[in-house]
Amino acid sequence: MRDDGRVTSAATRRRMSAGELAIWRALVDTTAELRRILGAQLLRDSGLSPADYHVLLALSEANGGRLRSSELAAEIDWERSRLSHHLGRMERRGLIRRDDCSTDNRGAEVSLTEDGTRMFRGATAPHARAVKRHFADALTPEQFEALDDILRTLQNHLHPEQAAITREDLHV
Amino acid sequence: MRDDGRVTSAATRRRMSAGELAIWRALVDTTAELRRILGAQLLRDSGLSPADYHVLLALSEANGGRLRSSELAAEIDWERSRLSHHLGRMERRGLIRRDDCSTDNRGAEVSLTEDGTRMFRGATAPHARAVKRHFADALTPEQFEALDDILRTLQNHLHPEQAAITREDLHV
Numbered sequence: 053m054r055d056d057g058r059v060t061s062a063a064t065r066r067r068m069s070a071g072e073l074a075i076w077r078a079l080v081d082t083t084a085e086l087r088r089i090l091g092a093q094l095l096r097d098s099g100l101s102p103a104d105y106h107v108l109l110a111l112s113e114a115n116g117g118r119l120r121s122s123e124l125a126a127e128i129d130w131e132r133s134r135l136s137h138h139l140g141r142m143e144r145r146g147l148i149r150r151d152d153c154s155t156d157n158r159g160a161e162v163s164l165t166e167d168g169t170r171m172f173r174g175a176t177a178p179h180a181r182a183v184k185r186h187f188a189d190a191l192t193p194e195q196f197e198a199l200d201d202i203l204r205t206l207q208n209h210l211h212p213e214q215a216a217i218t219r220e221d222l223h224v
Numbered sequence: 225m226r227d228d229g230r231v232t233s234a235a236t237r238r239r240m241s242a243g244e245l246a247i248w249r250a251l252v253d254t255t256a257e258l259r260r261i262l263g264a265q266l267l268r269d270s271g272l273s274p275a276d277y278h279v280l281l282a283l284s285e286a287n288g289g290r291l292r293s294s295e296l297a298a299e300i301d302w303e304r305s306r307l308s309h310h311l312g313r314m315e316r317r318g319l320i321r322r323d324d325c326s327t328d329n330r331g332a333e334v335s336l337t338e339d340g341t342r343m344f345r346g347a348t349a350p351h352a353r354a355v356k357r358h359f360a361d362a363l364t365p366e367q368f369e370a371l372d373d374i375l376r377t378l379q380n381h382l383h384p385e386q387a388a389i390t391r392e393d394l395h396v
Contacts, residue, residue: 068356075368076355078375083255085382088301129260183248184240190381191374196247198370202363203250209362210257 086187093182098175103138104147105179108172111148111164121150121159132159147171258359265354270347275310276319277351280344283320283336293322293331304331319343 091102100108110127111117119127125135139162142148147168150160164172191199208215263274272280282299283289291299297307311334314320319340322332336344363371380387 068352068360072360072368075372076359079255082375082378084301129256180240187248188240188244190378195374195377196244199374200247202367202371203254205367206254206362
């Protein structure tokens with residue numbers, strides 16, 4: 053174990069600059085604005101809220117189109133009480149189904165209904181067009197490349213173990 | 225007026241690539257993860273939720289530390305009903321005060337209390353340290369420069385009128 057109290061790199065010793073903090077806030081604000089614009093467009097185009105779409109996307113990418121509610125909560129990063137209320141509303145609209153599993157505490161099994169699958173598929177193309185118009189059309193290929201690099205760097209920083217494994221895999 | 229049905233640029237004609245959509249999703253997921261990590265840290269360090277911090281930040285940057293609730297809702301991009309419930313909870317904790325203004329429909333005047341100001345100031349330094357550790361420490365100066373350029377480009381794309389004014393101002 054490293055003694056973090058004594059051994060500090062230049063990066064951890066220096067303070068964050070005002071410019072860096074401003075870029076952090078611009079990142080948060082710009083992505084929040086894009087999420088708001090794309091969320092409003094999604095609702096107009098498809099009758100789905102961003103929360104609905106997020107749940108349907110996670111289920112559509114899950115094995116067999118079903119997840120335990122605890123897995124779903126982790127996947128979409130919501131508190132379980134918020135998710136439970138939202139799933140109740142989606143169930144009443146016929147978008148998902150919940151089947152109780154009393155054998156363990158991972159929560160009900162949540163699955164896509166046919167209506168939910170159809171609504172999600174219908175929403176996908178207009179949503180992709182909106183992402184293109186408000187986001188992708190703005191950026192050059194060089195900016196996409198730089199953004200890809202930045203996001204991978206941030207992900208490796210957030211998950212250093214995974215980054216190490218990936219590097220090892222590549223160099224075998 | 226341009227006939228958008230006939231005159232389409234290469235950028236608007238082509239479809240978004242799978243790679244671009246993946247980068248969009250990585251951007252949404254990475255910023256969501258950073259917000260979650262920094263939000264949990266904020267709560268541990270300061271007893272403030274990200275929602276509390278967002279409201280206190282907007283008020284602390286407003287003229288005189290006060291905003292109409294409609295302005296506050298626009299500033300932090302929340303629906304007024306959600307904001308109203310949250311302000312009720314913050315008022316009971318003594319962080320903000322609401323004074324009714326019956327003369328117009330812009331909602332109550334929301335202002336920082338002394339306790340709210342103190343809590344916000346106490347939260348700022350640990351929050352900046354967390355932003356540094358989880359975000360800023362990951363990136364090189366070149367990546368910061370590229371990210372700054374990308375965010376400005378996206379903002380100009382979202383607000384073309386403002387971008388035109390800024391360019392004009394610079395070239396006077």
